Structure formats: structure tokens, C-alpha cells
Amino acid sequence: MTESDPQHNTRESDEQAVAGFRALQLGFIRLDAIEERAHSLHVQQGSSLAGDRDASSYNPIPDQVQGLLATATDHLRAVQVAVEDSGGKILAMSMFTLLRSAYEAAGTGMWLLQPRSRDDRILLSMQLTWDNRRQVRSVGTALGRHPDSDVGFNRMDARLAEIRETRDGLRGSTVTRVVKVTDRLISIAPLAPDLVFPPLVLWQMASGIAHGNSSMMQNLLELQQVSPYTNGSASFALTTSVGHLVVFYEAALQLVGRLIDQYESRNVSPVLNGRRARQAPAWLIPSTVQACSSTPPLPRTVSVA
Known part of the structure; x- marks a missing residue:
């Protein structure tokens, strides 16, 4: 000024x-x-x-x-x-x-509930669940723990993969890239x-x-x-x-x-x-x-x- x-x-x-x-x-x-x-x-x-x-009972x-x-x-x-x-x-x-x-x-x-397709909603939900739990693992890694020792993360990852395999529209999909907050708000x-x-x-x-x-x-x-x-x-x-x-x-x-x-x-x-x-x-x-x-x-x- x-x-x-x-x-x-x-x-x-x-x-x-x-x-x-x-x-x-x-x-x-x-x-x-x-x-x-x-x-x-x-x-x-x-x-x-x-x-x-009922389609995705994990989180x-x-x-x-x-x-x-x-x-x-x-x-x-x-x-x-x-x-x-x-x-x-x-x-x-x-x-x-x-x-x-x-x-x-x-x-x-709002972003989670927005898609018309159930498979799309479930995939967004799984991506968010995976990334939230990944952040917990990252904290542990920063504190000196080996990532492979986080059995909770591995169990979550396996469970999400198992659920995806039960739905034709989600087989082969990945959950490791979550949509950024900015893109959620735009959508x-x-x-x-x-x-x-x-x-x-x-x-x-x-x-x-x-x-x-x-x-x-x-x-x-x-x-x-x-x-x-x-x-x-x-x-x-x-x-x-x-x-x-x-x-x-x-x-x-x-x-x-x-x-x-x-x-x-x-x-x-x-x-x-x-x-x-x-x-x-x-x-x-x-x-x-x-x-x-x-x-x-x-x-x-x-x-x-």
C-alpha cells in the first residue's frame, strides 16, 4: 500500500x-x-x-x-x-x-456422494481410506519405523483389494492416487x-x-x-x-x-x-x-x- x-x-x-x-x-x-x-x-x-x-463394508x-x-x-x-x-x-x-x-x-x-455410479463412489471412498491410513504409516516412518512393520496398513490394503475383486467394475482399479482437495472442491x-x-x-x-x-x-x-x-x-x-x-x-x-x-x-x-x-x-x-x-x-x- x-x-x-x-x-x-x-x-x-x-x-x-x-x-x-x-x-x-x-x-x-x-x-x-x-x-x-x-x-x-x-x-x-x-x-x-x-x-x-453393503458393497464395501470396510470404512x-x-x-x-x-x-x-x-x-x-x-x-x-x-x-x-x-x-x-x-x-x-x-x-x-x-x-x-x-x-x-x-x-x-x-x-x-459432498465429493464422496457426488458420483452417480456406485462403483465410482466406492472407489473414491477406498482411495480416501487408503490415503488416510498411508499418512499414519508415513508418520511412523518419519519416527524411524520400517514401513513393512505397519501390519495395520498391510491388512487394510489387502482388505480393500479383496473387496474390489468382488465387483466387476472395480477389478484392476487402483486406490493409491487420491484426488487432491482442490480438485474435490472444484468438482x-x-x-x-x-x-x-x-x-x-x-x-x-x-x-x-x-x-x-x-x-x-x-x-x-x-x-x-x-x-x-x-x-x-x-x-x-x-x-x-x-x-x-x-x-x-x-x-x-x-x-x-x-x-x-x-x-x-x-x-x-x-x-x-x-x-x-x-x-x-x-x-x-x-x-x-x-x-x-x-x-x-x-x-x-x-x-x-
Whole structure:
């Protein structure tokens, strides 16, 4: 930033902060409803999910998705704990670490359920299972253990191969190359067309802040000049506005809600009590804020009645 820039302070007003806190509190209430839905999920006999589970009993798809839901909601709950237990403080960078994890977990769950083919869903599930367990083996190797001594990994690898051999469409397939997180988020974008930003962009912005990317922070966080210009440059404090946090938080809530919708749409039994079951209607989270401008406002502790 130079002296020629028109604005050296993008801090949000107290009125904007109060409105942001109220919107954030509504988001926490919606999280309660999301968690209640997630906790009530079970596999309906005769549903597509039941077929996925029965076709691959090792770390089956419904279990993986419920684990990813728990991961996403846990990180979103941590945002609430951080805000409320601190008396309303908005931490500049760490909030985006939590949101990044929520985007990634919800997006991965949507990616698992996205393919129309059961074989494709099972293969993605196996690739994710294999790579997750590989990471555990890598930790052991880094600590000095020989990879071949990891009998748990070898047992998992053999079991996945055995299951693949039982399905004509999976014989000869490999599980050793998992799809990257970025590609997963690109693939699910059509499933969440009304997000304020595409899933990948949300994840990239949150990742940039979480990883200390100064360029990303200067473009997304609030700036407040703290020293005069000297030789064309000055120092600025970077903070996160309440309104800006709400935009990113609500996007995460929407992704988690869409994941639950996907789960429920694949969890419908063809026949229920002698009548054809109806798919549950899509669950929509009402938006309480507009998309933030390219230069967002700034946070502080504000008491809200």
C-alpha cells in the first residue's frame, strides 16, 4: 500500500460490528439445527446409502460422511466457543483456520456422494481410506519405523483389494492416487451454485490467511494504519471484521447443509410402508448478510444485548 491509495483504514464501524455480531449469533443458532440433523442420520434399509455400505463394508461411505460432518461441525462450533468465551473477540487469522477445515471436510463429503455410479463412489471412498491410513504409516516412518512393520496398513490394503475383486467394475482399479482437495472442491461447485464464492475460492482465501500469506491477508482483512509513511511505505494492523467473518461462516453452514441434503437424498428407501417414499426437500439456510465488498471492514469487542 502506498500514499496514493485513497483509504488507509478499512475498519468497520461500531454499528456494522453490532449488526455482524447479531448475524453471527443467528449462525450459531443455525449450527444447532445442523448438528441436530446430523446426529439423527442413520442408514435407511433399501436406500442407495445402504447399498453403498453393503458393497464395501470396510470404512463404508455412510460412516466416512458422518465422520466428515462431525469434523466440519466441530470446527464451526469452535468459532462460537472462541467468540463467546472471549467476550466477543474476533481473532484475525485463527478463525480462518477453523473455517478452512470446515470447507474441506464438508466438500470432501459432498465429493464422496457426488458420483452417480456406485462403483465410482466406492472407489473414491477406498482411495480416501487408503490415503488416510498411508499418512499414519508415513508418520511412523518419519519416527524411524520400517514401513513393512505397519501390519495395520498391510491388512487394510489387502482388505480393500479383496473387496474390489468382488465387483466387476472395480477389478484392476487402483486406490493409491487420491484426488487432491482442490480438485474435490472444484468438482462440487455445481452442487452449491448460490454460495457467495465457489467452494475452492472460499478454501483458497481461508487457507491463505491461515498460512500467513501476507498478500492474501492484505486483500481480505481490514487495514488500519499504525505508523506514518516513510519513503513511500507505512505499517498497518490487520484484523478481521465481524461482517467479513459472517460471510465466510455462513458459506460453511451452507456447505454442511448441502452435504446433509446429499446424504438424505441417497438415504431414501424405494418403498416405505407400502408406498413409494418421497425425497426430503432441499434444506436451505437463509442468508442474513450480503456478500462483502472486495475491501472488508474491521473487528473489535462489542457487547450485544
